[in-house]
Amino acid sequence: MSVREDFVQRAAVLRNVQFGEVSGRLVGLLDWMEKQPPITEIIEKLRRTVDGRALIVQGNFNNPPPANTPEEIAAVGLVLMEACLNEDFANVCLSRGIGPPYNTSAGQPYVDAGLQRYVMPFLTHVERELAQSKLSYMPARIAERKFDELVLGAEFQARFPITHRHLSRIATEFLRADADAAWQNIGNSCRQAMVEFCNECTALRDLKLAEETKRGDVKAITRELIRATRGNSRFATALETLIASVWDYAQPLTHRPDSTRDEALRMYLWTGLAISEVAELL
Secondary structure: OOOOHHHHHHHHOOOOOOOOOOHHHHHHHHHHHOOOHHHHHHHHHHHHOHHHHHHHOOOOOOOOOOOOOOOHHHHHHHHHHHHHHOOOOHHHHHHHOOOOOOOOOOOHHHHHHHHHHHHHHHHHHHHHHHHHHHHHHHHHHHHHEEEEEHOOOOOHHOOOHHHHHHHHHHHHHHOOOHOOOOOHHHHHHHHHHHHHHHHHHHHHOOOOOOOOOOOOOHHHHHHHHHHHHHHHHHHHHHHHHHHHHHHHHHHHHHHOOOOHHHHHHHHHHHHHHHHHHHHHOO
């Protein structure tokens, strides 16, 4: 059973839950969720995106928390579940203006309002993110996700701005029609991206290259970078071979006028993935 399937089954305990049962069930469900790494990542991402506590403290007996976007509503739902560790769910909802559109002294309407308006949207958010996470690891999405997050993402851009700019520019070349493109040029562009990446890595690590290592010698520079972080391990040797192979593959592509779009695309993918492997070491 997948985490998502298990989660859906466990969340079902909240269906038709009664006033006296809800706090314990919410605490139990949240405790299980926080022990599942994929769900923990989703919760932490939501916390970084929205301050649910800042929203819920703005709620009072007359006005509910000013949560309007799906993320804000989900964040308030999470805080409501967390509050059950120390306080009864119905009382929390009552004190924060989360209740039915009529006056009542009964607790169940406040329970229903809190669940329907905040907690269930939070659980729906978690389930949707779990489904999206699974799709991200489908074969067709792996390379795309790698590029989106690691190669063309904000963190990579901040650390390697020149390489990021060059890789982004290469990507736009694939929008050209075959009749307007010279696909062999992608090989040279990818090599240049690797040269720029080596320069940025050397500066980032403040690495003093061996005297015999020439500027622009990608194989030699990456060898020194890898060994500076991984020594002479089998992993280091394998990664050096990988980088050298990608560099060498670009040569026949560059010197063959009949190179195809697919060959150029493979060159680009391999270049980006090889660069990301080194970047993750630094």
